[in-house]
Amino acid sequence: MDKVYIPDIENAPKQTLVLDVDEFLTELSSLTAVQGQVTLMHQGNYLQVSSQAKTIVTLNCDRCLQQYNHRLTVDASEMIWLSADVPADEPGLEIEVTLDDPVETLSPRGYFSPEDWLYQQLSLQLPHRQLCDQNCEGLLKEAEKIEQPVDRRWAALESLKEQMQGN
Ligand SMILES: [Zn+2]
CATH class of the missing domain: 1.20.5 (Single alpha-helices involved in coiled-coils or other helix-helix interfaces)
Incomplete structure (x- = not known):
């Protein structure tokens, strides 16, 4: 998945780019391609990034150690701040607005990586306890x-x- 030049989002109709996703992510070893959409909306001083996507991954059961297939779905939305303080070649900076709440911030003239973002969102959906069956x-x-x-x-x-x- 190509990185998106942020000014291209601003120049798009309605300042919105909708990316169709139907591919394997480099960092995620999934059984099926990740399918869905990533929507990028330029809101001036921030990007509104949202996605609906799904894939199937193979996990190892914590109890019986057997492999099993697990459906991962993402329905997420996140704000990414744009700040001219961030160098354009910086891939992404966590700026701590408060101690508990670091916010990802990009240069308004930088690039957004839909693939990295989608990978993060899918990783967040991985179950903490991996069981092939609740009654395993x-x-x-x-x-x-x-x-x-x-x-x-x-x-x-x-x-x-x-x-x-x-x-
Ligand atoms: Zn099991």
């Missing part, structure tokens, strides 16, 4: 797997005993 009994299944080789060893010993008795 991963630990029980793991315990069974550990018991099996022991069982097999006992079985081998039993057949050995039978052989010896047979002789």
Whole structure:
């Protein structure tokens, strides 16, 4: 996804650019292409960036360690401040307006990366607890797997005993 030169948004009809997205993101290993839209609106001293997008990613279950597919959807909107104090070649600056609330700020003559922004939004949607199923009994299944080789060893010993008795 190409970076967008911010003055191009200002010069667009209604100061708005709508980008159709149907591609894989460099930093996100997803099963399907990310599909949706990113809308950029130039509001003078800030950009209003919004997106509806979806994709499917493969995650590892925290319980049974199996891989499973998870649908990620984004429905997000964010303001990005434009400040002439930021150098035009600066990819993005977190300016702390208050201690808790750093705001991403770009140069009005700089570039906005829809791909980086979309990647951030999708990453925020990843579940903290990754479970293939809410009722996944991963630990029980793991315990069974550990018991099996022991069982097999006992079985081998039993057949050995039978052989010896047979002789
Ligand atoms: Zn699981």
